[in-house]
Amino acid sequence: MGSRGEYFNLSSSSVQLHTQNSPVLSAIVLAGGKSSRMGRDKALIPIHGVPLLQLVCGIAQSCAETVYIVTPWSERYEHLLLPDCQFIKEVSLPIGDKKLEIQENTENTLIFPAPLLPCSPAPNTHGPLVGFAQGLAQVQTDWVLLLACDLPRLRVEVLQAWAAFLDNVRDEAIAALAAHPKGWEPLCGFYRRRCLPQLLEFINQGGRSFQQWLKQYPVEVLPLPAPEMLFNCNTPEDLAVIR
Ligand SMILES: Nc1nc2c(ncn2[C@@H]2O[C@H](COP(=O)(O)OP(=O)(O)OP(=O)(O)O)[C@@H](O)[C@H]2O)c(=O)[nH]1
Numbered sequence: 723m724g725s726r727g728e729y730f731n732l733s734s735s736s737v738q739l740h741t742q743n744s745p746v747l748s749a750i751v752l753a754g755g756k757s758s759r760m761g762r763d764k765a766l767i768p769i770h771g772v773p774l775l776q777l778v779c780g781i782a783q784s785c786a787e788t789v790y791i792v793t794p795w796s797e798r799y800e801h802l803l804l805p806d807c808q809f810i811k812e813v814s815l816p817i818g819d820k821k822l823e824i825q826e827n828t829e830n831t832l833i834f835p836a837p838l839l840p841c842s843p844a845p846n847t848h849g850p851l852v853g854f855a856q857g858l859a860q861v862q863t864d865w866v867l868l869l870a871c872d873l874p875r876l877r878v879e880v881l882q883a884w885a886a887f888l889d890n891v892r893d894e895a896i897a898a899l900a901a902h903p904k905g906w907e908p909l910c911g912f913y914r915r916r917c918l919p920q921l922l923e924f925i926n927q928g929g930r931s932f933q934q935w936l937k938q939y940p941v942e943v944l945p946l947p948a949p950e951m952l953f954n955c956n957t958p959e960d961l962a963v964i965r
């Protein structure tokens with residue numbers, strides 16, 4: 723737990739209090755990747771009747787004003803119940819060109835330039851870091867909650883307590899994340915919108931690893947009172963555990 727852990731109190735009454743003081747927040751839910759270990763698209767797998775992406779987006783909406791879904795294949799998910807969620811259709815990088823360019827428009831929001839070329843007939847995946855960068859470019863709030871779509875045991879009250887703590891995160895930190903012995907939990911935590919230039923620089927140098935990127939900057943540690951909430955549903959065996 724970081725030195726600021728004392729700000730946390732996860733009893734239900736304090737969560738309510740903290741939530742009222744939370745900064746305005748956006749959320750990005752990542753729904754791409756190969757799902758190679760699962761053998762089928764994880765986002766569409768029903769957990770107690772609710773497709774995983776729908777479940778995670780519902781939780782994201784309990785914490786954030788705006789929820790973006792970053793995916794190369796939004797058409798796969800259009801039939802899901804995702805009211806008020808906004809799709810960001812991920813673009814592929816041209817063959818042999820790793821550059822991901824983002825320009826600022828006149829309203830000071832960050833947008834991608836003209837659509838990049840698809841680099842193979844099948845939608846390509848560059849991994850979660852590139853998907854995150856494309857989502858972050860659309861975010862208008864100072865902080866964004868990033869969530870993988872394969873987290874069936876997320877706990878709303880923990881996410882809300884974390885969100886309520888963001889105003890206390892030291893200025894130099896680019897993110898606030900839970901830690902594990904080998905690094906950070908990058909796909910269930912908070913990032914400052916202003917880290918986009920550093921992220922693009924890393925990606926444009928060929929970087930694709932959250933852990934490697936995060937190593938370069940200060941990150942605030944979030945306490946994890948319920949580690950099981952980060953249970954990652956990657957394989958048919960994981961799914962059997964959940965069901
Ligand atoms: N938008 C987007 N999301 C991605 C991409 N790659 C992975 N993700 C998401 O990132 C999260 C973590 O992905 P993983 O479970 O590590 O990998 P995966 O590619 O989904 O599955 P495996 O092929 O089994 O490794 C999931 O929510 C994925 O949907 C990508 O290229 N684009």
Ligand SMILES: [Mg+2]
Nearest residue numbers: 872954955956
């Ligand atoms: Mg996973």
